[in-house]
Amino acid sequence: MAIIEFQNTKKYFGNVEAVNGISLKIEKGEIFGFLGPNGAGKTTTISLMLDFLKPTAGEVILNGLKVSENSTELKRNIGYIPADVHFYENMTIQKHFELITTLKGKTKYLTDLIDDFDLNPKKKPKELSTGNRQKFAIILALMHGPEILIMDEPTRGLDPLYQNVFYKWLKKLNREGSTVFMSSHNLFEVENICNRVAVIKKGKVVALEDVKTLRNKRMHLVEIEFLEKFNSSDFKESKWEIIEKMDYHLKLKVAGDINLLLKTLTKYQVKDLLIERAGLEEIFLEYYQD
Amino acid sequence: MWAIFKKSFRDKLTSGLIYTGVGLFMLLIYLFMQPNLSQNMQVYSDLIKIIPSNLLKAFNADISAIASLEATLSSKQYGMLWPFITIIFSTTIASASFAGEIDRKTISILLAQPISRAKIFWAKYLAGLTLLILYVLIVIPTTVFLAPIFNIEVNELNFLKFTIEAIFFVIAFYSLSTAISVFASETGIVYFITIGLCIGMYFVKVISLILEQLDGLKYFSVFYYYDPIRSLVNGELMPIGLLLFAIVSGISVIMAYFRFIKRDITV
Numbered sequence: 001m002a003i004i005e006f007q008n009t010k011k012y013f014g015n016v017e018a019v020n021g022i023s024l025k026i027e028k029g030e031i032f033g034f035l036g037p038n039g040a041g042k043t044t045t046i047s048l049m050l051d052f053l054k055p056t057a058g059e060v061i062l063n064g065l066k067v068s069e070n071s072t073e074l075k076r077n078i079g080y081i082p083a084d085v086h087f088y089e090n091m092t093i094q095k096h097f098e099l100i101t102t103l104k105g106k107t108k109y110l111t112d113l114i115d116d117f118d119l120n121p122k123k124k125p126k127e128l129s130t131g132n133r134q135k136f137a138i139i140l141a142l143m144h145g146p147e148i149l150i151m152d153e154p155t156r157g158l159d160p161l162y163q164n165v166f167y168k169w170l171k172k173l174n175r176e177g178s179t180v181f182m183s184s185h186n187l188f189e190v191e192n193i194c195n196r197v198a199v200i201k202k203g204k205v206v207a208l209e210d211v212k213t214l215r216n217k218r219m220h221l222v223e224i225e226f227l228e229k230f231n232s233s234d235f236k237e238s239k240w241e242i243i244e245k246m247d248y249h250l251k252l253k254v255a256g257d258i259n260l261l262l263k264t265l266t267k268y269q270v271k272d273l274l275i276e277r278a279g280l281e282e283i284f285l286e287y288y289q290d
Numbered sequence: 291m292w293a294i295f296k297k298s299f300r301d302k303l304t305s306g307l308i309y310t311g312v313g314l315f316m317l318l319i320y321l322f323m324q325p326n327l328s329q330n331m332q333v334y335s336d337l338i339k340i341i342p343s344n345l346l347k348a349f350n351a352d353i354s355a356i357a358s359l360e361a362t363l364s365s366k367q368y369g370m371l372w373p374f375i376t377i378i379f380s381t382t383i384a385s386a387s388f389a390g391e392i393d394r395k396t397i398s399i400l401l402a403q404p405i406s407r408a409k410i411f412w413a414k415y416l417a418g419l420t421l422l423i424l425y426v427l428i429v430i431p432t433t434v435f436l437a438p439i440f441n442i443e444v445n446e447l448n449f450l451k452f453t454i455e456a457i458f459f460v461i462a463f464y465s466l467s468t469a470i471s472v473f474a475s476e477t478g479i480v481y482f483i484t485i486g487l488c489i490g491m492y493f494v495k496v497i498s499l500i501l502e503q504l505d506g507l508k509y510f511s512v513f514y515y516y517d518p519i520r521s522l523v524n525g526e527l528m529p530i531g532l533l534l535f536a537i538v539s540g541i542s543v544i545m546a547y548f549r550f551i552k553r554d555i556t557v
Contacts, residue, residue, distance in 0.1 A: 052401055053554045076404040082557055086395040088301075096399075102293040103403040140399075 001064060003028040003148060003179045004049070009058035011044050011203075018044040020203035021058070026196075031170070031180040033194035033211075041203040042183040043083055046152050049181070050080060062148060076104065079146035081154045083183075085137040087125035093136055094121040100140060108145040109169075113138075116165050130157040142169055149173065151182040155189060167193055187277075190214070219278035220254045222261060227269035234264055253278065291409040294400065298417035302383050306421045309379045313429035316367055321433075321440045324359050359442050360449075363433070364518035368452070370492075372429075373516060376456075377463050377488045379425065383418040384467035385480035388550065392475045398557035407551040415468055415543065422464055426456050445525065452522040458535035459516040463488075465542035472546040472553070488512075 002025035011019040019041045026032045036042050047053040048060050051071035060067040062074050087096060101107055114121060117135040125133060134157045141149060149170075155163045170193060174180060184190050190197055190211070197214055199207040226248045235242060235252060237260065244251035248271075254261050258275065265273070391397040400410050430453045437444045463484070471480045491511040498507035498514075508514040515531030 047554075047557065050402060052398070052557055054552070072404050072406045074404075075402060078402070080398075080402040082395075082398055084395065084557075086398060086557075088396055088399070091297075099293060099297060100399075100403065103400075103405050 001028070002026055002061070003030075003063055004032070004181055005059075005061040006045075007059045007061065009045075009048060009060055010056045011041075011048055011053055012056045017203050019048065019055075022200070022203075022205055024198060024205060024208065026179060026181060028179050029174065029177060030196060031174055031194045032182070033190040033197035034181065034183040034200065035185075035190065035197055036183070036200035040200045042200060043152055044203075045200070046150055046181075046183065049150055050075070050078070077147040079141035079144065079149045079151075081137050081141045081149075081151040083152035083156070085133050087133070087136065089126040090124060092122055092124050093119065096125075096136075096140065097121065097143070100143075104144055107143040110139070110143040113143055113169070116169070117162060131159055131162065134158045135162060138166055138169075142173065145173060145176065145178070147178060149178055149180045149182070151180070153183055153185065155184070155186060163189070187218075191218075218256070220258050221276040221278050222252050222254055222258075223272075223274040223276075224250045224265065224270060225272035226250070227271045230268055234267065235261075291405070291413045294405070294410060294413035295417045298387060298414045299421060302386065302418065302421055305379070305382060306425055309375065310425050310428050312375065313372065313425070314432060316371070317363075317429065317433055317436070320359070320362055320367060321436055321442065324362055324440065324442050327362055358523070359433070359437060359444055360522045361519075364452075364522040368430075368456075368518035368522065373459070373513070374488065376422075376425075376460055377484065380418075380422055380460060380464035381467045381481055381484040383421065384464055384471045384484075385477040387414040387418055388468065388471040388546075389475050389477045389480050390471075392555055393477055395557045397555060401555060401557070408547070411472075411547055411550045415546070418468070419461065419464060422460050423457060426453065426460055430456055448522050448525045451525055451527050452518060455516060455518075455521045455527060455532065458532050458539075459512070462512070462535040462538040462542075465539040465546070469542040469546040469549070472550045 004024070004026035006022045006024045009019055009022045010017070022041075022045060034042055034045065044053065048055055049062065049067060051067050054068065063077070065074055067074060091099075097107070097110060117139055119132060119135050119139060125136065128136060134155070138154060138158075141151065141154075155166060158166065167189075170180060180193075182194070191214070194211055196208070196210045198205045199209075221243075229247055230250065232242070232245060232250075235250065239255040240261070241253040241255075242250065243253055252261075391400075401407070431449060434444055434446050434449050466487075467480060467484045470483050471477075474480050474483070492513055494507050495511035495513040498504050498511070515528060515534055517528070517531075520526050520528060
């Protein structure tokens with residue numbers, strides 16, 4: 001049984017079709033990445049999962065229950081990290097923990113999380129840096145060991161050290177049976193953490209793939225300085241796109257495996273070679289061109 | 291629900307103490323002034339005779355004498371200043387509870403928890419209501435206990451009647467502010483509408499008193515139904531006024547409740 005299911009879910013704001021008929025099934029234990037540029041509908045989709053927004057049509061089903069009818073009960077087992085974290089600025093972190101514990105029940109991992117993320121519970125949110133506020137939001141979401149974790153760009157503002165601490169916790173909870181639904185702009189994060197990803201464009205899912213397939217779609221920007229003139233026909237491949245071409249200089253975009261290009265380059269005397277991994281935006285653009 | 295009630299009550303307690311302090315401070319001023327006002331009653335009565343009676347009514351100065359504390363308070367404190375301060379206080383509470391939390395997006399903390407929107411609404415609404423009723427109960431009846439210290443006689447029953455009227459008035463404005471707060475989602479809009487409405491209705495009452503041909507307008511002003519001279523000086527309660535306050539309160543709360551549980555909240 002799918003633990004998260006969207007059944008032709010739509011959300012319109014007047015004439016704006018923020019989410020326009022999403023149908024997805026996410027199985028228990030999956031770490032699911034939800035990708036898309038700003039304004040694609042990611043946060044709206046997440047808000048529908050938490051019943052912050054009511055769908056215009058369709059349903060969101062969590063754990064076999066309709067969110068629209070059972071959101072209170074469902075939230076007992078949901079951990080949530082919003083895209084922009086907001087707290088009661090004059091209330092200490094400890095008081096926040098106490099309030100949430102009163103509403104949600106006893107915590108499972110609070111002490112361990114505070115230790116791992118090195119957060120001082122006596123401080124007030126207004127005294128925290130952006131990174132520490134994000135750590136605080138992560139602890140609030142993870143402290144009960146939820147069955148479903150819904151996260152909107154969870155590592156935004158977090159330094160690499162604590163990103164790794166976060167990934168460690170995510171994997172631990174996932175091993176214990178948690179299902180994760182996360183939106184992200186970070187390709188590295190998606191590649192290393194998620195099992196499957198959906199790409200959303202203008203409120204519609206335009207691709208739903210496992211991470212292996214996404215890896216094959218990975219792109220590199222390659223810049224080559226030759227010591228001799230080159231034959232441009234050597235660089236005409238279906239997944240390569242020449243961006244810039246001069247007598248001794250070539251810049252191209254390479255989708256998928258880069259080994260073929262490296263093999264081609266062995267024919268030539270190369271003065272300099274720069275290979276840069278393209279960001280998610282390039283992958284999105286590929287989908288947009290489809 | 292109790293946890294949200296407590297948090298909501300605590301959040302507003304400081305402003306509650308400030309408003310209560312201001313109310314008591316104003317009361318003390320009039321208690322100090324009252325003996326002097328009573329002594330100079332004849333001078334004031336002669337002055338009042340040269341002012342048109344409708345104008346006096348418009349500014350709640352339609353009192354035959356200022357010999358009693360009830361008359362002084364109803365004309366100087368409870369006639370104009372106190373209701374405006376109280377409306378600002380109730381608007382502050384209502385706007386912070388709903389529009390403020392939606393505006394600052396802190397509402398997402400509560401919405402993400404396993405507690406229904408209905409309980410969030412009632413916890414917040416009742417916390418504010420409790421604070422406002424305590425404020426009224428401290429500021430108004432305290433007079434009855436303080437007056438003997440200043441050797442001033444008061445009519446306890448009239449203070450009781452006025453307290454009842456003031457509570458109905460406060461609940462009505464608080465409930466209306468809550469409804470506006472839930473619909474508007476922005477604190478600035480809540481203040482603009484509530485205080486604008488209050489000032490508008492005050493002028494409606496003033497115009498209806500100054501211009502006799504527009505006398506019927508007074509029925510559209512809350513300040514016709516909330517009248518400290520009638521309750522505090524004359525000891526009369528206006529049942530239709532109380533009923534209207536109750537109806538406004540009921541309709542506003544029901545509208546606010548259904549809007550809050552059904553509405554989209556963008557975080």
